[in-house]
Every structure is written in C-alpha cells, then in structure tokens.
Amino acid sequence: MAWSVYSxxxxxxxxxxxxxxLSGLGTELGTGAYNMSEVLALPMFKPESGSSxxxxxxxxxxxxxxxxxxxxxxxxxxxxxxxxxxxxxPYELKISMVENVNEFQGKNIKTQxxxxxxxxxxxxxxxxxxxxxxxxxxxxxxxxxxxxxxxxITSFNxxxxxxxMIEFLWDPQEAVxxxxxxxxxxxxxxxxxxxxxxxxxxxxxxxxxxxxxxSDIHLFSASCQIKxxxxxxxxxxxxTDRDRMEKKSPDEKAKYQPxxxxxVLKQCEPYNNRxxxxxxxxxxxxxxxxxxxxxxxxxxxxxxRNSFHSTPLHNTNGCAGPPSAYEIxxxxxxxxxxxxxxxxxxxxxxxxxxxxxxxxxxxxxxxAKDDLIHIMGAADGIRLNNxxxxxxxxPKLTIYVCQEQQPVYHALYLDRPLMSELKEKLAALYEExxxxxxxxxxxxxxxxxxxxxxxxxxxxxxxxxxxxxxxxDPEGDTYTIVMK
Numbered sequence: 001m002a003w004s005v006y007s008x009x010x011x012x013x014x015x016x017x018x019x020x021x022l023s024g025l026g027t028e029l030g031t032g033a034y035n036m037s038e039v040l041a042l043p044m045f046k047p048e049s050g051s052s053x054x055x056x057x058x059x060x061x062x063x064x065x066x067x068x069x070x071x072x073x074x075x076x077x078x079x080x081x082x083x084x085x086x087x088x089x090p091y092e093l094k095i096s097m098v099e100n101v102n103e104f105q106g107k108n109i110k111t112q113x114x115x116x117x118x119x120x121x122x123x124x125x126x127x128x129x130x131x132x133x134x135x136x137x138x139x140x141x142x143x144x145x146x147x148x149x150x151x152x153i154t155s156f157n158x159x160x161x162x163x164x165m166i167e168f169l170w171d172p173q174e175a176v177x178x179x180x181x182x183x184x185x186x187x188x189x190x191x192x193x194x195x196x197x198x199x200x201x202x203x204x205x206x207x208x209x210x211x212x213x214x215s216d217i218h219l220f221s222a223s224c225q226i227k228x229x230x231x232x233x234x235x236x237x238x239x240t241d242r243d244r245m246e247k248k249s250p251d252e253k254a255k256y257q258p259x260x261x262x263x264v265l266k267q268c269e270p271y272n273n274r275x276x277x278x279x280x281x282x283x284x285x286x287x288x289x290x291x292x293x294x295x296x297x298x299x300x301x302x303x304x305r306n307s308f309h310s311t312p313l314h315n316t317n318g319c320a321g322p323p324s325a326y327e328i329x330x331x332x333x334x335x336x337x338x339x340x341x342x343x344x345x346x347x348x349x350x351x352x353x354x355x356x357x358x359x360x361x362x363x364x365x366x367x368a369k370d371d372l373i374h375i376m377g378a379a380d381g382i383r384l385n386n387x388x389x390x391x392x393x394x395p396k397l398t399i400y401v402c403q404e405q406q407p408v409y410h411a412l413y414l415d416r417p418l419m420s421e422l423k424e425k426l427a428a429l430y431e432e433x434x435x436x437x438x439x440x441x442x443x444x445x446x447x448x449x450x451x452x453x454x455x456x457x458x459x460x461x462x463x464x465x466x467x468x469x470x471x472x473d474p475e476g477d478t479y480t481i482v483m484k
Contacts, residue, residue: 062099065206065222065265068092069234073259074241082201082225083263084234087185090146095206096175104172108154110216111208114165114271115143115182118201118225121371122189128355129189130164137183144181152176169211185228190377200374202226207271222265331388335361347387352376364388397457400465401429401483409465417457426481430470438478442466449482 069091071081085091095111097104117123130142142164145156153176156168170176186199205223209216229237238259245253331343340361344353355375356364365388373381395413402409412425419440427434440452450456466483473480 062097063208063220063222064094064096064098066094067204067224067263067265068094069226069263070238071257071260071263072238072241073245073256075257076255077257079257080225080266081257081260081263082227084237085182085226085228086231086234087228088181088183088231090149090179090181092149093178093180093204093206094175095170095178095208097172101172104210107172108169108211109172109208109219110167110169110211111176111178111206112165112167112271113143113178113180114162114205114207115184115226116164116203116205116271117189118203119374121367121374122200125355125375133184133188134163140183142182142184144183146179146181149179150177153178182226182228185230185233199227199229202228204265205268205271206265218270221268221270223268224263224265331361331364333362333365335364340364349380349384349387352380352384397460398463399460400463401426401468402466404467404469414457417454417460419452419454419457422452422457426468436478437481438473439480441480441482443482443484452483 067083069083069085071083075081093113117126122129133142134140140163141158143166145158145166145168147156150156150168152174153168153170156166159165159167166178166180168176168178182202186202189200190198203223203225205221207221208219210219227234227237242259245256248256331340335343337358337360340359340363341353341357343361344350344356367375369381369385372385375381376384395415397414397417399412399414400409401412410429412422412429414421414425420434422440423434423437426440427437441449442452442456444450469482469484471480471482
C-alpha cells in the first residue's frame with residue numbers, strides 16, 4: 001500500500017510540472033515578434049540593379065531601368081546576360097523612380113542613353129570606328145529616338161558630335177518610356193562579315209542627372225549588353241539558342257540562366273568615369289631603333305664582276321640575302337611615340353598610324369594577338385602581331401649558287417619563284433642592276449643550254465645547287481648567266 005500511494009503522488013507531481021512547462025508554449029511566436037517588413041528592409045534584400053542610394057548625402061533615391069527585349073537563354077550563371085535586338089526596330093526603355101519621388105517634385109532629370117562597345121579593348125578606338133561608320137552611312141545615326149512612340153519626356157536633344165547618344169529631360173513624378181532604335185549591326189565593326197554570331201557586343205549605357213542650380217548632379221547609371229542583328233535576325237538567334245539548350249542534359253542546363261521577357265539594366269559606373277581611351281605615355285627616350293636600308297648604289301660603268309659580294313646583302317626590296325632579309329625588325333619596348341609611328345610606316349602599316357598615334361613601343365607590345373585582330377581585323381591584326389614578334393616569312397624556294405672554282409656558296413631565297421625575282425637576286429650578288437642581265441640559261445643534259453622561264457623556276461627542287469658562269473653578250477653592255 002505504501003508503494004502504491006507513493007507512485008500515485010509522484011505521477012500527479014509530474015503531470016502538474018508538465019502542464020506548467022507547456023502553458024506558455026507559442027507565446028513567443030506571436031505575430032508581433034517577427035515583422036517581415038523589418039526583415040525585408042535588411043541590406044541583403046535590397047535590389048542592387050538600376051539604383052542610386054545617395055546624392056551628396058542629402059537625397060536618397062532608387063531607380064529602375066527596364067528594356068523591353070528578352071535576354072538570351074545561352075548565358076551561363078557566372079556571365080552577364082546578353083539581349084538580342086533587331087536593326088532599326090524601336091525598343092522601349094522604361095525608367096522610373098521607385099523611392100522618394102516627392103523630394104524631386106518640380107525638378108527635371110536629364111538622361112543620356114548611349115550605345116558603346118562592351119569590350120574594353122574596342123573602347124580604345126570607339127570614336128574612330130563611329131566616324132568610319134558615319135562615312136558609309138551619311139545622314140544616319142548609330143542611336144536614334146522614335147518620337148511618336150515615346151512619352152513622358154519634356155524635351156530631347158540629338159547631338160551631331162555623338163551619333164551614338166540621345167539625351168532627354170523628364171519629370172520624375174511619372175515614369176518615362178523612351179523608344180530608341182539602333183541603326184548599326186554588330187558585324188559592321190568586325191573585319192569580315194561572318195554573321196551576327198561573330199559580331200561585337202554593344203552596351204546600352206544610361207546616365208541620369210538632376211538639374212539643379214545650372215549644374216548636373218549625378219543620380220544613377222545602369223547598363224546591359226546587347227547584340228544587334230539585321231531585321232528578324234534577333235528572332236532567329238533566339239530560336240537557335242533555344243534549340244541548342246533543349247539538346248543539353250538537365251545537368252548542363254542548370255549551368256545557364258533562364259531567359260527573361262525583359263532586361264533589367266544593372267547599376268554601373270558613369271560613362272565619363274570609364275578608363276581613358278588612350279594609354280598615357282610616361283616612357284623615357286629609348287635607344288635608337290635600327291632598320292635595314294636599301295643600298296641602291298650600283299657601279300653602272302664597271303664590267304660584271306667575277307666574284308660575288310663578300311658579305312651577305314641585307315635588302316628589303318627583294319635582293320639576295322639570308323633569312324634575315326625577310327625578317328621584320330622587331331619593335332623596341334622603349335620606342336617613343338614618333339619612333340613607333342616610323343616603325344609602322346616602314347613595315348607597311350601606314351593606314352593605322354593615326355589609330356596608334358599616341359601609342360609608344362611598350363603600349364603596342366602590350367596588345368595581344370586577339371586585341372590586334374579586334375582592332376584591325378584578322379588580316380592586318382595577324383600581320384602586325386607577326387611583325388611585333390619579329391617573325392619572318394618563309395621563302396617558297398631556296399637555292400645555293402657559287403662561282404666556278406670557288407668553294408663558298410650563297411643562298412638565294414625566292415619569295416615569288418619568278419624570272420624577274422631571280423634576275424634581281426643574281427644582280428644583287430654581282431652588285432649590278434638587274435637590266436644588265438639579258439638572259440639566264442640552265443645547262444641541261446649533254447651540255448645543252450635551256451632558257452630559264454617562270455615555269456622552270458617553279459619546278460626547281462628545294463635547296464638545289466648551281467654553279468654560275470657569267471658570259472658577256474656581243475653588245476658588250478649586257479650579260480648572260482649560265483646555271484650549271
């Protein structure tokens with residue numbers, strides 16, 4: 001009986017304690033304990049794109065910029081989105097203020113919209129390329145505004161000095177919807193037109209300022225990447241990207257961003273804060289760069305010499321010489337701007353002297369092969385890269401010649417296996433003008449002499465060996481060369 005009474009009292013005590021502990025359960029979880037508005041106000045939940053938080057520490061504001069064009073589905077998660085546009089088609093750019101609108105009552109906002117190159121390497125030549133585009137598109141603008149469709153602006157300006165910019169004023173109390181058209185396509189700024197996929201990437205850059213006391217106070221800047229295609233080309237590119245994405249596995253699709261119906265312009269640095277387009281020149285004066293010169297002093301009155309010139313000839317006009325005659329003298333890293341310009345002229349880059357007019361030797365050598373191709377196009381870009389690296393052109397035919405009874409041979413490198421070039425090489429060896437050699441003969445089977453022609457030179461085996469014999473013609477002023 002004693003054990004039963006003790007067990008019953010223990011059970012009643014545990015129940016009482018359990019009820020007491022559960023009596024306040026849930027009171028901490030009332031609606032007043034956690035306010036979602038306070039949670040959403042945390043910095044991590046604030047939008048980053050198209051916004052400006054403070055102006056001179058006085059005015060707080062936030063903007064939103066939306067472009068009514070779909071983003072590409074072929075953009076990876078770690079890449080910036082790209083939006084495809086059609087040439088000459090108006091697209092809506094909606095700009096609105098989403099906070100502290102009343103503080104801007106009675107004030108005007110000036111917005112500048114530009115089409116610029118996204119690649120920083122192309123920004124070096126942005127103005128020059130736009131001017132070149134202007135020459136082939138008289139009376140047209142790179143970026144234009146569609147006034148009938150646009151509403152919400154009080155006035156606009158189209159500068160003739162900046163064909164890639166439109167400028168307008170608007171009231172921040174209402175959202176502005178500006179319709180713009182891009183009249184150039186991405187492939188117009190590439191060396192060759194391979195199609196839209198190979199074209200350069202542009203950027204829609206928006207800068208807005210508050211006009212107050214005859215001064216402009218920067219409010220916000222935002223931008224997005226675009227590619228411009230010929231009419232309906234953007235639609236075809238979207239379809240191509242979607243078809244490619246459908247063929248990928250689910251794991252591969254997870255690495256790409258989804259396509260959105262509109263493009264949100266992300267906050268960026270103001271356009272005027274971009275790096276200067278031309279690198280500064282702080283280099284000291286360099287050592288004088290040397291180049292091979294053409295020696296044109298022939299002895300017109302002396303007879304044809306019985307021996308060759310004792311040293312190899314360095315001649316850039318196609319005369320005989322070792323492989324160094326075909327090498328382009330490398331550019332020295334310490335070259336000044338003037339010396340770099342002279343180097344470009346000597347290496348047949350006259351058309352690009354103005355383009356690189358502020359480049360020193362070090363500036364030019366810092367450009368990679370891809371940079372030069374983007375700036376100059378594939379053909380000239382590769383050629384300049386080879387020149388900067390000091391690479392030489394391999395000759396198409398190499399032959400070795402010597403005088404009779406002389407053990408020393410000279411190499412002739414023919415870049416163009418033609419009779420005219422062979423005469424120039426032989427004349428250079430004898431230090432005589434090419435017109436002094438009337439004919440070149442080759443000794444064939446049984447000692448016959450065959451006239452050397454272009455076809456024969458093109459069929460001479462590589463690194464053939466010949467012994468030369470110079471014969472005076474009956475006229476006395478010209479000579480015949482026999483190759484044995």
